[in-house]
Amino acid sequence: MDHVFQVDVFADPGLPSRAVAQVLETRQEDDSEAEFVLHHNRRRIPLRDDGTLDMETVREWARQDEADLMVIVTEIPRRAGRRVKMVGLHFAEGAAIISLPALGWSNVVKNLRAAMSDSLDALAADKVPGSGDARIEYGEVHEQDSETGRSVYIASPWWRPGRLRLVLGMVRTNEPLAAVTKLSGVLAAAAATGAFGIFYSSIWEMAYALPPWRLSVIAVTVITTMVLWLLAGNRLWERSRQLGSPREAAMYNASTVATLFVAVAALYAVLFAGILLGGLIVIEAGFMSKTIGVEVSLWNYVDIAWLSASMGTVAGALGSNFDSPDDISELTHGRRQAQRFRQRQEDAE
Structure with missing residues (x-):
């Protein structure tokens, strides 16, 4: 050519x-x-x-x-x-x-x-x-x-499955992991409350008493609650009349919910890792063994971090929000699409 x-x-x-x-x-x-x-x-x-x-x-x-x-x-x-x-x-x-x-x-x-x-x-x-x-x-x-x-x-x-691939692609385009950096206030509030798990022996005992499946249920419930809070508190749920059809609205809402789940789950993982590291540094194994009455292993520290991260997320972070309104306006396809319409109106005026 x-x-x-x-x-x-x-x-x-x-x-x-x-x-x-x-x-x-x-x-x-x-x-x-x-x-x-x-x-x-x-x-x-x-x-x-x-x-x-x-x-x-x-x-x-x-x-x-x-x-x-x-x-x-x-x-x-x-x-x-x-x-x-x-x-x-x-x-x-x-x-x-x-x-x-x-x-x-x-x-x-x-x-x-x-x-x-x-x-x-x-x-x-x-x-x-x-x-x-x-x-x-x-x-x-x-x-x-x-x-x-x-x-x-x-x-x-x-x-x-083109529609499933599209929704996953929409989540990828929303860049949920980048949204974690915009939730620093949420992370700080959750960390402040979750840190109590390092210093209070009653939480050690409760973490030891709870089996893994209960800790998993608690974690999933807490993450879901946080997602619902962010979804409702920021009015991120799209209605069919805004997008033209129920099918379009379902696609946009599915990507929004998945984006929030990935972001909150990543924030939870960061919080868990921080508490686990703090627990390993602060809690002396012999002292914990005397408190809970068993020989201590790494899994005891994991259980404490697991329960503390859940406690911190629901008790400390619930009610918190994104660091800036601008972060919300760029978070989802629906919000960015609304920006396009506003820009069109401004250009027309």
């Missing part, structure tokens, strides 16, 4: 933009892809009033840059009926739209690179990927109606 294509890549802030940056780093080492010169633009893709991507605005961005082709990498979930759209190709416009959550939880950069490479090859050759058997390595190609000309989309094959 003699012609060198100038390609604008527009990526939403956060994980989409970072994943694109990593793809571009790996592409620089591959001379076979030299026919495409990619320009990374970190911009939040605007939405129309009906919740679809505002392609007119993005096309105007590409025209200003005099780009031959454009690739949009967005965190917005996209579906065609029951099928989940991973990639949409619009040949007349020279545009590819990649929904990052639809690529799944793991191997994000690898999957994105494959999607971008296949999309650019198809647009440059003006040929549907997988022509002949309508199948490519990571999905199946389907025709779709479009006012601007020939258009197709790539969806998960029938044997792969």
